[in-house]
Amino acid sequence: MAAPSLLVLFGSQTGTAQDTAQRVGRQAQRRRLKVRVLPLDGYNVADLISESLVVFVCSTTGQGDPPDNMKNFWRFLFRKSLPAGSLSCLDCAVLGLGDSSYPKFNFVAKKLQKRLVQLGAAMLVPVGLADDQHDLGPDAVIDPWLQSFWEKVLVLYPVLSEVEPLRDDEPLPPSYTLHFLDEKTDQNPERIGTDPDRPVPSESSLxxxxxxxxxxxxxxxxxxxxxxxxxxxxxxxxxxxxxxxxxxxPQNSEDDVQRFCQLLRLDPESRFTLTPNSDAPVPARLPRPCSVRHLVERYLDVAAVPRRSFFELLAAVATSDLERDKLLEFCSPAGRDQLQAYCDRPRRTALEVLADFPLTTAELEPDRLLDLIPEIQxxxxxxxxxxxxxxxxxxxxxxxxxxxxxxxxxxxxxxxxxxxxxxxxxxxxxxxxxxxRGGLRFPPDQDTPVVLVGPGTGVAPFRAALQERLSEGKAANVLFFGCRSEAKDFYFRSEWAAMTAAGKLQLFTAFSRDQEEKVYVQHRVREKAALLWDLMSNKHGCFYIAGNAKQMPAAVRDALQFAFQQEGGVSAQEAEQMLVAMEKTGRLQSETWS
Structure with missing residues (x-):
């Protein structure tokens, strides 16, 4: 059987899935496979029927939603009109990137794998479910999953075993070539103007x-x-x-731009054009020509904590034996703990890592920058x-x-x-x-009461909701707000007071540090069990949670379950079933972030 070409498709919100997909692509190149790495919405999904080998790498956002750059693909794939065996010629694998602190952990990857099987695709390996919460991060799942995937590919395509793969310390050709121009310019090449006939702003039209x-x-x-x-x-x-x-x-600070250019011996005012060396698209956000300053300030995420792929790429181009050995050690399974201690836990940035490896950095070719450092998200x-x-x-x-x-x-x-x-x-x-569009949706009718639980900056979407609801004459509003101190971080205090005085809002506060015993919003929710049972059970209200994803959302949910048990006289299992039913019908919603 002839060697296949590999297609790697990714759905990424923060860049992690894209980075992982590119890592799969590099591994394929080292095995001398022809490979394409594309965002799911940058690929014509109807062409899947003609593919033979595909890896899907996807994250999950919000309430189990697909990332923005795979939503069109998602809608197409779940059309009921697609025949059951339409992907019967496809060998594929699905790798999910998620966070188990969220209720719908890796929901998109699980659902995608199930749908691909329904359409007749053959799964080479079980779906991979990488977890940010793992002590060693997502690589704890990704590494063994990739090893299993390549072992299976070699069994299916033994011709690949006949070719000597490239060593890990051999550099792959860069994806782009930078052609530097003779003239310089002081002008910012990016121009954002106001146009009365402009389309609705989007990621491609800010x-x-x-x-x-x-x-x-x-x-x-x-x-x-x-x-x-x-x-x-x-x-x-x-x-x-x-x-x-x-x-x-965002954009990088002027200090970071200057430090980066000094480390790499680049003139920030020099300009270049970009030529792709493969199927890689020219980044749409980079002007043509582009200055080094613009590239570093607005495109390269030099202030991010680098992923392992950064160290792999840096090791492959290192000219110093000492620096290369250390970089390779960080990339190895045995060096995973060291990499965590050096980079992940202290949150060392890419710029700081480059400064720690000065010999390698000084020799780094500008052509490799777009492979090495991801785009600012x-x-x-x-x-x-x-x-x-x-x-x-x-x-x-x-x-x-x-x-x-x-x-x-x-x-x-x-x-x-x-x-x-x-x-x-x-x-x-x-x-x-x-x-x-965000993940929270509020009831359109006049009479449905809403209960809003928003400690800290989690109150932001609820301020918008209350402004909107009061302007429409909706008065059945309850807000639980928490912060550290009534005197120091009680956001929008005067606004809540005015709404309360007008009879349009019931406000319950929890100031965690204003007394010896800490009090949080979940404690106030428990205290108001009778009110909440009446609003949720008798008046069919909606309950919303927004804020930090650590302990608060689960604690508030537990407090609401307690209210149902205490005031409704139901069992813990029945109360949980009520909460699940509320989630399914949109009466219990949350918007959390880590």
């Missing part, structure tokens, strides 16, 4: 929203810096409802305002991420610190953004 204000809403003495950002989106054609999210793609934020109350405006409640590890420099969140640094009082600030 709207430059003018920042109106950037106001700190926590007390100056409070450890956590939280901002309320206000944007002018008039003329954008952007429409959104409560529960929707805004996406913003957009960040999603719950919209904290309603167009019905603030027309032409969009507001975001932003927690600025700063924390310490064993490293000398504090760790910072790229997007939150970039946004926090912008000062519209010093001159016009434009932030390119777009909006997409």
């Amino acid at each position: 709207f430059p929203a003018r920042m109106l204000s950037n106001r700190r809403v926590t007390d100056p003495t409070h450890f956590q810096d939280v901002r309320l950002l206000d944007f002018d989106i008039s003329g954008s054609n952007i429409q959104f409802s409560a529960g929707d999210v805004v996406l913003i793609r 957009p960040r999603s934020f719950s919209i904290a305002s309603s167009l019905k109350v603030l027309p032409g405006r969009l507001q975001v409640l932003l927690a600025v991420v700063r924390y310490r590890t064993k490293l000398h420099r504090p760790r910072t969140g790229l997007c939150s610190n970039w946004l926090a640094s912008l000062d519209p009082e010093r001159g016009e600030v434009l932030v390119p953004l777009w909006v997409k």
Whole structure:
């Protein structure tokens, strides 16, 4: 049997699944297989019937939803009109990337595998379910899964055994060639203009929203810096409802741009054009020609914690024996703990790793940068305002991420610190953004009561919902809000007070540090068991949870189950069945993040 060509299709929201798919592609290249690596929505799904060998790598988002770049594929694949045996000639494998702290862990991968089997595809290996929560990260599942996959491929296609694969320390050809131009320019090559006939903004067509204000809403003495950002989106054609999210793609700091260019001996003002060396598409976000400054500032995620593939690629091009040996050790199964201790746990950035391997970095060819360092991914934020109350405006409640590890420099969140640094009082600030539908949906009718549980910045989508509902005359609203201190981080306090005084809101608060014994929102939910049983059982209300995904969502769910048992007189099993039924009908929804 002739050697097959391999197709690797990925659905990725944050870039992890894409990175894993590219890793599969590199392994195929080392086995001298012809390979294509594509996003699922960048592939014509109708062509699957003519493929022989496919690997699907996909993550799960929200409430068990597929990533944005596989939604069209998803809709097509689940058409009822597709014949049962339409993929009977396909050998394939499915690798899922997920987080077991979420209820629908790897839901998309499981459902995809089941559907492919329904359509007649042959599964070479069981579905892989990688877990971010594993002590050793997703690689604890990915590594043995890939080994099993390649063993199966070699059995099916013995001709591959006749070819000597490339060694791991042999560099593969770069995906792109950078052609540097003689002239330089001081101008920013990217131009974002306002066009009255422009389409609705999307990832490929951003709207430059003018920042109106950037106001700190926590007390100056409070450890956590939280901002309320206000944007002018008039003329954008952007429409959104409560529960929707805004996406913003950050950029690297000027300090990081300069450090990166110094390490790699690059002139930030030099310009280049890009030529793909294979089937790789030219990145649509890069202008033509592009400056090195633009590439580093707006495209390469040099402030991210690098994945193992970064070390694999760096090891393959290392010229120093000492540095190459250390990089290879990090890539090996035996060095997994060392890599965790060096990189993952202290959150060391790609830029810092490059500085730690100066000989390799100084010799690094610019052609390899786009293979080595992933693209900056957009960040999603719950919209904290309603167009019905603030027309032409969009507001975001932003927690600025700063924390310490064993490293000398504090760790910072790229997007939150970039946004926090912008000062519209010093001159016009434009932030390119777009909006997409979120995971929360609120009842359209007048009488259905809603219960909202949003501690900390989790209250953001509920502010939008309450603004929207009150503007429509909906008064059956209950909010559970929690924070550390009534005096330091009680977001939107005056707004809740006005709604309460108007008889449009019942507010219950939990200030965890204002007394000796810590009190959280789940404690308040338990205390209001009678009210919640009445609203959920007798008045068929809807219950919403938003906030950090660690312990809070599960604790609130347990508290609601307790309320059903105590006030409804039902068993624990019956209460759980009621919650499951509410989830299925959209009466129990959550929006959480880690």
